[in-house]
Amino acid sequence: MDTTPPTPPLPMTRAGITAALAAIAGRFTPIDGEHQMAAIPSLRFFRYSAPSKEEASFSKVALIFAAQGAKTVIAGDASYHYDTEHYLLTSIDMPVIGKVEQASREHPYLCFNFEIDLRQVADLVAAHELPPPDESSTGLGISAGELSLDLLEAAYRLTRLLDTPKHIPVLAPLIEQEIIYRLLMSSQGLRLRQALVADSRAFKITRAVEWIKAHYEMPMRIDELARHVNMSVSSLHQHFKDATGLSPLQYQKRLRLFEARRLLLKRASDVGIVASTVGYDNLSQFHREYKRLFGAPPIQDAVRLRTDSA
Template sequence: MLNQISYFQKELADLVYRHTHMEGYQPTQIPCLGLSRYSTAHYSSLAGPSRGLYNPSLCIVVQGSKDIILGGERLKGGPSNYIVSSIDLPIIFEAMESSPEVPNLYCKIEFTPSLILELLSAEEFKVTGKRTSKRGVNVAELDVSMLDAVVRLVRLLDKPADIPFLAPLFTKEILYKTLQGDYGDSLRRIVTDGSPTIHIRNTIQHMTNNFQNPFRIEDLADVAKMSIPSFHRHFKEVTAMSPIQFQKQLRLQEARRLILSGSMNVADASFHVGYESHTQFSREYSRTFGFPPREDVKRLKLINDASVDI
């Protein structure tokens, strides 16, 4: 079994490396599939206020490592893991061990809610996953069956004519294995009528679209169709943060992106994302990212050679 896993891991690493022609995230001819290569230590944000509704996804750490920072928690992913994301959260990824000789390689597969619902609605579908979690992102153990299916999907990049016919089949197989695996329940909840996760997902989208504006907890609870105590409990179960912490992360990550891209200076970015006090912005930025804004951006540009995906 270990020999099989090692064989598939090597083949997948070769495929991802060959089909990534530059640093960072790259879409492919397969609509649901994206590949990433990083030859230096890097930081990246999964979510951003400018994005639309996020599709659930599976990310394979093909080579290297990926630390997931969610609120105050840090989850570690490596080549023996896959990452299941069910909801758009202000997550930061870090990978500090990388080099041109042994780059970090990732493979991301997105699933539409309609495809999830299609599989769950099948009369023959039986749930076998043992572990449950209400969190919007989880790290699970990768097995040879899942790895085999992912390799077959990525192999299609070498045979573009086969993509329209086989990619949907392989994607459905990978989703089936994800739903049946550890934390598959986190994907099932986002299409289950009446599930608190659906209501929290709607609230998250509302907050993401209006992150610059102040909000009242009563209004957010109304969007979620919950009482205030129930809303607080379910929101933290899914996001690992309070609503205020969540909004703060959205604001800080968007400000960081704007500053690093050169779109705005520090003062303009802090005002744009909703801060009225530059001092408060700098203090909260330093607390979140470990460095004041200007020092942080200078450091990231040096680390990433100005190619950070953030």
């Protein structure tokens, strides 16, 4: 017997759609924190029952908005606010500082996070022969925009599939494609398209990010990275910082520290081994940089996070 809760029909009003999406997200997030939807790997929810302090994190290429509550994100020197009517689009994996602004136990912050597969983006661009963006629009790989009703409806339909898992294999790819298409056709979708234009600056910086992620634990040779993406060292530095808010070396450091945090959360107890695993050969430096980013020494930070998620 199917015991899945009945899914309501698609509400007609914007407020109704938002409330229905929040209700589903609330059911699938029993505790605060991040919740990956195994049935739909591109989809995850975040729940906070109170406003948060500023937290450093890495945002992947994604569409993000609040089904309930609001949050402010800082990237580079700019800040971005999103809520139930505004979304955030990240077009490159990048470090951000986030702070949940509106949340309570009765009305928790509930975030819809849709990770974008750039291969799907490339397929859509090629299939529909979308015009290439103007190179001059290259900038920080994050932007905010108004959440259109069409995009909200598509996000709700994807979320709604969680209640009818037998339909996910057929319908989820179609709705994911619709979400990406609507983003590409919006003014905020230009940066996504830039990342796919061969030999564009955005394309080269995306390749540089991929290379750093694949070799983050190794000593970085900037001249080698510049050759890999066919840029001069000075041009790489300038455009990498334009896109991510960090230099390549700073970006690598963030990757190392976030991976160290992930390992510590898995109950790794030897900080020295963790530091060495992510590329640090100086334990004191690792302690200093970890505390500077996360606000507490490695073990203390890991214990706090485990306690918060318990």
